[in-house]
Amino acid sequence: MKALLLLTASVLSAAPPIVIQNATVLTVTKGSFKGSVVVQDGKIKEAGEKVMIPPGAQIIDASGQFIMPGIIDAHSHIAADSINESSVSVSSMVGIEDVLDPEAISIYRALAGGVTTVNVLHGSANAIGGKCVVIKTRWGKDREGILFEGAKPGIKFALGENPKRQGMSASTRTPGGPQYLRYPGTRMGVEDVIRQAFNDAKIYQAEWKTYNGRKARGETVIPPKRDLKLDALVEILEGKRLVHAHCYRADEILMLLRVADEFGFKIKTLQHVLEGYKVAKEIKEHGAGASTFSDWWAYKVEAFDAIPYNAAIMVKKGILVSLNSDSGELMRRLNTEAGKTMKYGGLTETEALSLITINPARQLDIDERVGSIEPGKDADLVIYDKHPLSSFAKVQKVLIDGSVYFDRDRDITERQQRELRKKQLLEKEKQSQPQQKKNAAPTRRLQ
Amino acid sequence: MKHLSFFLAATLFAGADDTFVLRGVTVHPVTGPDVENASLLVVDGKIAEIGDAKLKTPKTTRTIDAKGLHAYPGMIDSATQVGMSEISSVRETSDVSELGDFKPQLRAAIAVNPASEHIPVIRANGITAAMAVPDGGIIAGQASLMHLDGWTWEEMAIRIDAAMHLRFPTISTGGFLSRTSFPEARRNYETRLKNLSEYFEQARRYQKAKAAAGPGFKPDLALEAMLPVLAKKTPIMITATRERAIKDAVTWSEKEGVRIVLAEVRRPGESLALLKQKNIPVILGPTQELPLEEDDPYDEAFTVPVEVHKAGVKFAFGSFGNQFSRNLPYQAATAAAFGLPYEEALKSVTLYPAQIWGVDDRMGSIEKGKWADIIVTDGDPLEVKTNVKRMFIQGKEVDLESKHTRLYKKYLARP
DSSP states (O other): OHHHHHHHHHHHHHSOOEEEEEEEEEOSSSOEEEEEEEEETTEEEEEESSOOOOTTOEEEEOTTOEEEEOEEEEEEOTTBSOOOOTTSSBOTTOBGGGGBOTTOHHHHHHHHTTEEEEEEOOOSSSSEEEEEEEEEOOTTOOHHHHBOTTOOOEEEEEOTTTGGGOSSOGGGOOTTSOOOOOSOOSHHHHHHHHHHHHHHHHHHHHHHHHHHHHHHTTOOOOOOOOOHHHHHHHHHHTTOSEEEEEEOSHHHHHHHHHHHHHHTOOOOEEEEOTTGGGSHHHHHHHTOEEEEOSSOOSSSGGGTTOOTTHHHHHHHTTOOEEEOOSSTTGGGGHHHHHHHHHHSSOOOHHHHHHTTTHHHHHHTTOTTTSSSOOTTSBOOEEEESSOTTSTTOOEEEEEETTEEEEEHHHHHHHHHHHHHHHHHHHHHHHHHOOGGGGGSOOOGGGO | OHHHHHHHHHHHHHHHHTOEEEEEEEEOOSSSOOEEEEEEEEETTEEEEEEOTTOOOOTTSEEEEOTTOEEEEOEEEEEEOTTTBSSTTOGGGBOSBOSSSBOTTOBGGGGOOTTOTHHHHHHTTTEEEEEEOOBSSSEEEEEEEEESOOSSHHHHEEEEEEEEEEEOOOOOOOOSSOOOOHHHHHHHHHHHHHHHHHHHHHHHHHHHHHHHTOTTOOOOHHHHHHHHHHTTSSOEEEEOOBHHHHHHHHHHHHHHTOOEEEEEEOBOTTHHHHHHHHTOOEEEOOSSSOOSSTTSOTTTGGGHHHHHHHTTOOEEEOOSSSTTGGGHHHHHHHHHHTTOOHHHHHHTTTHHHHHHTTOTTTSSSOOTTSBOOEEEESSOTTSTTOOEEEEEETTEEOOOOOHHHHHHHHHHTOO
16 A cells, blocks of 8 residues: 555656746735746646756746646536436436536636536525536546536526426426426425425435444344435535525525524535625625626526626625636636626736636635645646736646646647648548438538 | 797707817827827818817817817727517517518618617717618518617618628537438538529529510519619628638639628638638627637637738628627737737727718718717727717717616715
């Protein structure tokens, strides 16, 4: 065992240290300066105006460029093969971890946008949804390889229009066919579903407590029936699983906070939380974080009072706020989404950067590991050609655990090779193909 | 007497309202070099002079101190549903898509609600005019160029018939739930193409019949609306996204002898040379999009504008919706980050759309004689953190408050 550990250590230390020099370093938690970042064994060793260059270090010259911590998206559905188990109102027995696809191209695209850590959530079809998983965008690694090892597990809750859709959407119902109606259909019902579930969870928790107590005393007892749905809820009650709750309107936000108070658990983050600015006081009192969009609005009724000042108001009222994407496209430019809060509400540069780095790290309880440029933290770094809060900034390189996972120059070189290879394959395909395929459906790419 | 003085004051103000001078401002005319510490004189809603600090103006001219600020032409969004749709998921609030395949007589402008909450939200980011584009069927109706200020749609309208919107038929096997087979999709496509040609044939017969003014001639509102199109007075805004549809659309327009502007262009490929040769401008679909195919480069959508620019094809940006119309400048900025020259990015949201929609004699740049559609900013309007400080539409100062700023102030003040 010891030998194995030593072996792993030597493999890790085999990678030479990296020193990124002459850049503007935006640490987020420790100010900004012109200097260097030293990376060793996958961790940040040092960051400062002057640093010790370890022997044999690989030097990356980043003159005129900017380094910031890897971006953390607290709300995404990338790399998930399915999102919603929408047949039931409580789907806490299912989890995204079981359907992760490490080969999803969305991972690489997110990486190329500077995102290194992602909270991959279940969908919002259920009042209590499925379990979530935190990953790193380690493109090229397998399923185990992309997991954010040691991150606390989470679960999705959802309030408002989505969970009260009553199951399948109207457009998919065939006239005269089955209606697939599902409770709840109102915000009242959504509250009821959550309260009923936690009522059951409390009973279940007590049954197990009794059983374990009697067993510990040496009694012969039959264990209660295992309930995978309630297991997850008991974890919430015991603070072992973080609740990320999709919500829009102020009334439903307040409702959830009160239900959590009643059953004695905490909401870790309110997701979207577009009317969070209306109940900032109550959110702050409960201690929930808020993860919102920068400027989405009016796409549905419950988003009609959404304002781009939401993040800034909540920051000013003392809430831990992050900006998320909920979109494989938007997540590639969370840096400029953060920049918008400087206009909408006048946040400072550091406050704006915090929204996509240290704040989401705190919301996911992984801030010991990621979210800022500090010695000892994971070397998850993004190098931009311009200040990342500028509309004109482009990601040049992304490091995760001290390894370069994205390099724009390399991407550009490789895409030419890939084009060539694609042409060769098409040519080969043409030659090997008999005539009979003439009437077959063409591939999508033919257009 | 009271009434008279009120009346007098009102007219005095009305006169002074759209006459003023901005002092100390850096003017970015877009058509020429920037002018620092300039005096920008607006008289009766039009740009009268771009002078230096010494520019003399009558004592009565209102002076606006704009030291350290920048003046840009107001931006133009070339494809929106502004005022036509309030909450996209609620049908009752949307007047974008009408039934039927051929409806050239429909006019977007008349369905633009001047009280829409979207209008102040969009213009707060520096957009002073937008194309309201109807959709649905093949010929959807007339797209209208609207100022983003006015008591009525009539006051807002710049050109009600700025373009005829046509969604060019494509072979589509449908979406996730309603797949059709390829042969069926192809038949649908061919039928729609045939119907389109027949409709134009019908319009041309109507044109002849009208010119002949025979005794049996009966006016037809739909076909009447086709006459400016046939006369090349109104361009057809053809939505065609990919190379094949674009080539199809160009070939078709040559055959019909009509003037076209391509819209939602996304994957022009080798059609660019053709567009350049035929001098056909394009409205680019949003830049901030995912690549079309899995194996496309990650920045595929970001680099379409620079390709189009390199091919020498004129282009402008459209947001193709309402929610993100206020982010129009950032579409251009993303294109600039990925290779489009900055000046081109700026022109693609100001001068070029004005040229494409045939209104560059009135708007699109800060030049003498043009309307004073001006934004005053504290920086580059393509930068996300820049604030628009003031806005003038035809010289009249426009309120930059919106539902969003009102809610912001109200809830920031909540104890």
